[in-house]
Amino acid sequence: MVFKRLLGSLGVGGPTVETVLEDGAVLPGGTLRGEVRLAGGNASYDIDRVTLELVARAEAEHEEGESEGLVGFARYEVGGAFRLGEEDSYRVPFEVTLPWETPVTELHGEALGITLGVRTELEIAGARDKGDFDAFVVRPLAVQEAVLEAFGQLGFGFRSADLELGHINGSGQQLPFYQEIEIIPAPGYADRLNEIEVTFLAHAGGTEIVLEADGRGGTGVDDALNRHTVGHDEVAHTDWNTVVGGWVEQLAGRYAARGGRGGGDGHGSGMGTGAAVAVGAAGLAVGVAGGMVAAEVVDEVGDFFEGDEEG
The missing domain is CATH 2.60.40.640 (Immunoglobulin-like)
Structure with missing residues (x-):
């Protein structure tokens, strides 16, 4: 290059x-x-x-x-x-x-659009x-790949990834932006969740994982958020499907189940539930669109942008 x-x-x-x-x-x-x-x-x-x-x-x-x-x-x-x-x-x-x-730009050789x-x-x-x-190209750390692979094995699909200027409150974030990977819910959660947003904040000792769930309307519950820290040395000795499944249950438990399975309430993803299963089964196929971030977990941002003709 x-x-x-x-x-x-x-x-x-x-x-x-x-x-x-x-x-x-x-x-x-x-x-x-x-x-x-x-x-x-x-x-x-x-x-x-x-x-x-x-x-x-x-x-x-x-x-x-x-x-x-x-x-x-x-x-x-x-x-x-x-x-x-x-x-x-x-x-x-x-x-x-x-x-x-540093943000990840590819997963299993598929570009994320970062x-x-x-x-x-x-x-x-x-x-x-x-x-x-x-x-230049950045591939995920072992823990990042393990978590995302577990989502795929559990039937979740991938919608997009982007970089958001701002700071996640209460985190150890060092850079002026954070990466957000947006994930489409598996069929078993489609009646309660629109998407899950995953952010990795790596450091020398491990990785802080921030998960935010966007629930379906009518529950009276704000977006659910949880955080987990995993050491780099824990990756090989962890049943990630079980761990990630438990994290999702914590998030989904905040929302009451709706009558339909993956009903369309105007907040649906660009990929149907069946496609999400196919993506999950394939491992980590990636689709890139755009992304939004919940305002309550991000500080107001200053003018970090440099002079840029497209910005």
């Missing part, structure tokens, strides 16, 4: 930068490797600093509606203090550690120039 562009702030004949990432997916908390390749222009330049910034496309809700934009969530200085001669070439290899909360990238920034004589970002 490569991007290459003329440094516009330096004009025609300036140096070019090309960032090449190592092939393959990376784990949250894992190491992203690659190198920045510089090619000199028609003059010599003193490179003060080479910086990498991790960015993500996230959504925000506000009084005017919704918007999205690129949000930076980690910066690394990987090189600098060297002279790039006329028509010279220079390479800056790097290894950077991703934050533990946009993450590395943006390379050069500082030359006090002037900065930002390049377009180069996308």
Whole structure:
């Protein structure tokens, strides 16, 4: 994965930068490797600093509606203090550690529609120039994959995944956004639940799992929420179907059963119950749409968005 562009702030004949990432997916908390390749222009330049910034496309809700934009969530200085001669070439290899909360972009090789990238920034004589970002792929940690696989085995389907700008109250969240994976209920819960939203907040010791259920109308109950923390060393010794099934029962128990099985009350998913079973049986096939988040579990968000023509 490569991007290459003329440094516009330096004009025609300036140096070019090309960032090449190592092939393959990376784990949250894992190491992203690659190198920045510089090619000199028609003059010599003193490179003060080479910086990498991790960015993500996230959504925000506000009084005017919704918007999205690129949000930076980690910066690394990987090189600098060297002279790039006329028509010279220079390479800056790097290894950077991703934050533990870095969102997952694929499940079992299926893209989730999450946009993450590395943006390379050069500082030359006090002037900065930002390049377009180069996308990278993040696969789930063992506990994340185990939980989602259990949902699939229990007959749940997957609707979408997105990044929401804001903070989940009472959590140990570190990044300015969180990932939300929206799951369609299995047939046995379709009379009580519209969907379950799953958020993973990983850290060095384990993962905090936040589950929020959107119940069907007429129950007089607000969206149900529960939280669970699992250590990384617990993954291989846990019956995840039983554990996740218990979590779902806690959520669904807040809602009274309705007369129909998966009736349409205007809040139905884009996938029927039968399709949800098929998706679950297949493991983790993923469909991508959009997502909303319950306002009561999220703080009001500030203006984190950077200047972005699409935001």
